[in-house]
Amino acid sequence: MCYFGVRPQQAYLIKLKLESETRTSFFIYTARDSLHLSNPIRRRSSLFRPSLPALSLAPPAKSVPLTVFRPAPPPLSQPAHPRISSLSRWSIQINLVFSKRAFKMVTRSVDLRSDTVTRPTDAMREAMASAEVDDDILGYDPTARHLEEEMAKMMGKEAALFVPSGTMGNLICVMVHCEVRGSEVILGDNSHIHVYENGGISTIGGVHPKTVKNEEDGTMELGAIEAAIRDPKGRTFYPSTMLICLENTHANSGGRCLSAEYTDSVGKIAKRHGLKLHIDGARLFNASIALGVPVHRLVEAADSVSVPSSLFLTSEKKV
Structure with a gap:
């Protein structure tokens, strides 16, 4: 799994899941400073969650730029957040690098949060x-x-x-x-x-x-x-x-x-x-x-x- 994060503490998290042909899952978490919400968990609704078509990614030989666009704002009849009502779209530019190893299933993990989470032999x-x-x-x-x-x-x-x-x-x-x-x-x-x-x-x-x-x-x-x-x-x-x-x-x-x-x-x-x-x-x-x-x-x-x-x-x- 690959994680891409941009200031999650300053805004709500948008989760985009891309399934490749090799069943490798890519989770991309992004956030905008200008879209700061007071309660990100409570506001997780279809209004703030971009809908993306299913994408099938064949593993290319080199890095591939991926751009995702936000759909148009909802009709005025629907409640909209005041900070995003004037925005027509936002974009995220991400470079995904693929290799043969990247498409292997993860069988173990290593905790790298700090040196003190390790245990003596x-x-x-x-x-x-x-x-x-x-x-x-x-x-x-x-x-x-x-x-x-x-x-x-x-x-x-x-x-x-x-x-x-x-x-x-x-x-x-x-x-x-x-x-x-x-x-x-x-x-x-x-x-x-x-x-x-x-x-x-x-x-x-x-x-x-x-x-x-x-x-x-x-x-x-x-x-x-x-x-x-x-x-x-x-x-x-x-x-x-x-x-x-x-x-x-x-x-x-x-x-x-x-x-x-x-x-x-x-x-x-x-x-x-x-x-x-x-x-x-x-x-x-x-x-x-x-x-x-x-x-x-x-x-x-x-x-x-x-x-x-x-x-x-x-x-x-x-x-």
């Missing part, structure tokens, strides 16, 4: 149950210490600290580099630390975020980063820039990988201005495999890195 559960433990706060837990030592070696850093979550790891790193309240960190406007971590660096750490636009590939333009750095002479009035944060892979850019060369360039800017560089390595191992570059090389220029263990200590989901 029996061997992983057994290792957890039989692990040697002690008090981690006092530093006596051999398993936690071994994990920290191994992670430090992997990252090429002096030491590592095991904490409950990736969000906490990022917060600790930011606060370590920004010891004075009112310090400023430069980070992407669409980064995880800025968007999804509850404003913790501000509310808990007293650190001011200075955002720079994230490009489509997850990077920030080098010139924009340097331009965002505050002049130390103005510290009487402005926050003092202390840190630059990167994210690899960049979640809100489709999981794009940041290259070692780009990270090196940002690291050079940081050192030139006496700043620190932190990398939110939420999917760092994914980037390492995709780029074919060792993990420690991707964070070589960084002064700190956070790596959530839930993203690599999980098994492939069996379905």
Whole structure:
């Protein structure tokens, strides 16, 4: 099954079902900002549901554009939504790509909503149950210490600290580099630390975020980063820039990988201005495999890195 979605939260969903000769079902969900309805479920009626003739699609060799048009508005005697009464038609342009594999019946599914919906294997559960433990706060837990030592070696850093979550790891790193309240960190406007971590660096750490636009590939333009750095002479009035944060892979850019060369360039800017560089390595191992570059090389220029263990200590989901 193929799903195509366009802002379903802003308008009602129109369901179009196309049956091909090979019995493959295609469901296309679309929505228009200008057709916003207050109660989309209650308003599912023939008035708002386009009627389409049955289509039979033979699998072509390459992508085929498909255009669907809305029928003419209903007569005035029928109740019509005020936002669509003036519209004669709307169109959707969709490219469907067919291949031999696409027409095979789906026999299994993979849940990719998040890393935490996966489940550990029996061997992983057994290792957890039989692990040697002690008090981690006092530093006596051999398993936690071994994990920290191994992670430090992997990252090429002096030491590592095991904490409950990736969000906490990022917060600790930011606060370590920004010891004075009112310090400023430069980070992407669409980064995880800025968007999804509850404003913790501000509310808990007293650190001011200075955002720079994230490009489509997850990077920030080098010139924009340097331009965002505050002049130390103005510290009487402005926050003092202390840190630059990167994210690899960049979640809100489709999981794009940041290259070692780009990270090196940002690291050079940081050192030139006496700043620190932190990398939110939420999917760092994914980037390492995709780029074919060792993990420690991707964070070589960084002064700190956070790596959530839930993203690599999980098994492939069996379905």
